[in-house]
Amino acid sequence: MKNHFSVFAGMIFSACMFVAAFANAQSGLPASDSIRLNQLGFYPKAPKTAIIxxxxxxxxxxxxxxxxxxxxGTLTPSAKPDLSGRTIYLADFSTLQQAGNYVLNVPDANYSYPFAVNIDIHQKVAAAAIKGFYYQRASIPLLEKYAGKWTRPAGHMGNDVLVHPSAATGQRPAGSIISVPRGWYDAGDYNSYIVNSGITMGTLFSLYEDxxxxxxxxxxxxxxxxxxxxDVLDECLWNLRWMLAMQDPNDGGVYNKLTNASFDGMIMPDKAVMPRYVVQKGTAATLDFAAVMAQASRILKPFEKQVPGLADSCxxxxxxxxQWALASPKMAYNQDAMNKQFEPKVVTGGYGDGRFDxxxxxxxAELYITTKDEAYLKNLALNNIRLSIPSWSQVRMLAYYSLLRNRGSLTSSLKPVIPVLSDKLTAFADSLSNPATLSAYQTAMGRSARDFNWGSSSNAANQGIALINAYLLTxxxxxxxxxxxxxxxxxxxxGTSYSLVTGFGHKPIMHPHHRQSVADGVVDPVPGLLSGGPNPSQQDKVPLPTKIPNRALSDNDQAYASNEIAINWNAPFAYLANAIEALKTSAGYTK
Known part of the structure; x- marks a missing residue:
């Protein structure tokens, strides 16, 4: 009788421990950080892996x-060590296909955070990744019916913008007041930059086109x-109309940024009232603008009734x-040189780029695709196709994606290039997805310590975009x-054990370098924002828990080198999450 009671008591204890662990994790109390998995969960028929x-x-x-x-099941060792040099273990439970809510238990590691298996597992985070841009809007109050508890007054109405001396012309001399409303705040700060808006808008428009x-x-x-x-186009239009106002109507050149002379403190947008300037035109900004506007034109053409004339204006x-860029092909934005010549000195983000090929x-590419005018091909170098994950300073991959996306409507002179470009993208994606080269965490992300730079999370998302574009082809x-x-x-x-997206997962980033999230008095940060991610370079000098590259993140609102948010990081995350949702049924993840 005693043995039976001991067994029964043990069963009760085990069940109670599980229920407590499940309840604790669901209420935000710590589960085991030794178990790393998608903290939302999995599609029923998709691969399912946890790292132990x-x-x-x-x-x-x-x-x-x-x-x-x-x-x-039984854990298996990783084929290669983690970047710390340690062997880690994998739990593969891909054959678990029954919808429900679960936790994973390993004797040495206790219980995981709870996760779900269902057909809509990424639906909410995919939408939130785009809704995150709404919270970055300038010139509009965020009302409770749309913003929930992150309501706030409008900031930066844009009707009192000054022309900086670096941007002065005869028609718009220094100190002129112009109107430049709307737009998205770029990152954790309240300034807006054309170069970074370029890759952001290109990525979101590509999501819609795909x-x-x-x-x-x-x-x-x-x-x-x-x-x-x-809705995704509505959100993009808020920034598109700001971009249009950043073009000098007298010559077609585009200002690099709309900015304070220096960064604001950790205050709300309506309290940020320092003078704002449009600053120097540049070749990179103007070409990024041209690409976005050409892409916008063809996307908006079917919506003439809703936005009359906007496609033509774009x-x-x-x-x-x-035409301005052809006349000024080497106008680099060099902020240090500019500050030696003009006042006030501007010390906000530079986004300086010295190469414009x-x-x-x-x-x-975008102008050619939209107009079918082969004159643009003279400036499109397709004799030496070089693929790389895109960034604000390297946008060539966006041209390749657009050419492949529109391959059925190109003029005959370009059609021979498409098989070559397709083969190169396929080989690039194969190198990312090759099981023999995956990281210890069984991801393309983190195969090398070089993946963990400033904004490393966007590397993961942009790798995902390349893989999805290859999947669409093959x-x-x-x-x-x-x-x-x-x-x-x-x-x-x-390697961090965090969900790197605010508002999602059982251990999400809680203290991003994001002025609104710091200053609004709300405990939870604005949701749907992607943290920059592990970065051992520590440009902000904030102490890190470790310098191991894939773990070098501090959930600290001063840690801008690893924990800021930025629109050019959210955009590829939005693409990745929404593309997976779009493909889940045809790919067999939910059937």
């Missing part, structure tokens, strides 16, 4: 809410939601910017699975 920081192979189990074990039917179903609850435009602006490629499931694994990385299967 343990020193030995052992059994693992997956249990339902009632404590019942519904899956068991998955128009799906993106028409993504509801964001923003002020324009009932105007018969897809194309006209793109052509004017292109990639910007010429991108602008030429239907190679290995590419899509690798893209999904990088989404798992961003949502918790990483």
């Amino acid at each position: 920081l343990t020193d030995r192979p052992q059994k693992f189990t997956i249990q339902a809410v009632n404590g019942k074990t519904i899956f068991s 998955f128009p039917a799906h993106m028409k179903t993504v509801a964001l609850n923003i002020p324009e939601s009932n105007n018969q435009l897809p 194309l006209k602006a793109a052509v004017s910017a292109w 990639d910007e010429f490629d991108w602008a030429a 239907k190679n499931k290995q590419c899509l699975n690798a893209a999904l694994a990088n989404l798992d990385y961003l949502l918790g299967r990483n």
Whole structure:
């Protein structure tokens, strides 16, 4: 009788421990950081992997809410060590396909954070990644019906912008007051930069072009939601109209940025009232602008009734910017040199770029695709195709994506290039997704310590975009699975144990370098924003828990080198999460 009671008591204790662990994790109390997995969960028929920081192979189990074990397996060692030099272990439970809420248990590591298996597992975070841009809007109050508890007054109405001496012309002398409303705040600060808006808008527009039917179903609850435009385009228009106002109407050149002379403190937008300037025109900014406007023109053309004349205005602006860039092909933005010549000195983000061949490629490609005018091909270098993950300073890949996306409507002179470009993208994606080269965490992200630079999270997302574009060409499931694994990385299967997206997961980033989230008095940060991610270079001098590259993150609002947010990081995350949602059924993840 005593033995039976001991067994029964042990069962009760085990069940109670599970329920407590499940309840604790669901309420935000610590589960085991030694188990790393997508903290939201998994599609029923998609791959499912967790990483376990343990020193030995052992059994693992997956249990339902009632404590019942519904899956068991054995951990396997990673084929290569983590960047710390340590062997880690993998739990593969891909054959678990039953919808439900679960935790994973390993004797040495305790319980994981709870996760779900269901067909819409990424639906909310995918929408939130785009809704994050709404919270970055200038010139509009965020009302509770749209913003929830992150309501705030309007800041930076844009009707009192000064022309900086570096941007002065005869028609717009220094000190002239111009109107430049709307736009998105660039990052954790309240300034706006054309170069960074360029890659951001190009990525979001590409999301719409690649998955128009799906993106028409993504509801964001923003002020324009009932105007018969897809919400993603409505959100993009808030920034597009700001970009249009950043073009000098007298010559077509585009100002590099709209900015204070120096950064604001940790205050709300309506309290940030320092004078704002449009600053020096530049070749990179003008070409990025031309590319975005050309892409916008063809996207908006079917919506003439909703936005009359806007598609034509965008194309006209793109052509004017292109002509300015041809006349000024080497106008670099060098902030240090500018500050030696003009006052006030400007010390906000520079986004300086001294090479413009990639910007010429991108602008030429978008203008050619939209107009079919082969004159633009003279400035599109396709005799030496070089693929790399895009960034604000290297946008050539956006040209390649657009050419492949529109390959069925190109003029005959360019059609021979498409098979070459397709083969190169396929090989590039194969190198990312090759199982033999994946990181210890079984992701394309983190194969090398070089992945962990400033804004490393965007590397993971942009790798995902490359893999998805290759999948669209080839239907190679290995590419899509690798893209999904990088989404798992961003949502918790990483060296930091954090979900790198505010508001999502059981251990999300809570203290991003983001002025609104710091100053608004709300405990939770603005949701749907992607943290920059691990970066051992420590440009902000904020102490890190470790310099191991894939773990070098501090959830500290002063840690801008690893924990700021930025629109050019959110955009590829938005693409990745929404593309996976768009493809989940045809790929067999949910059937």
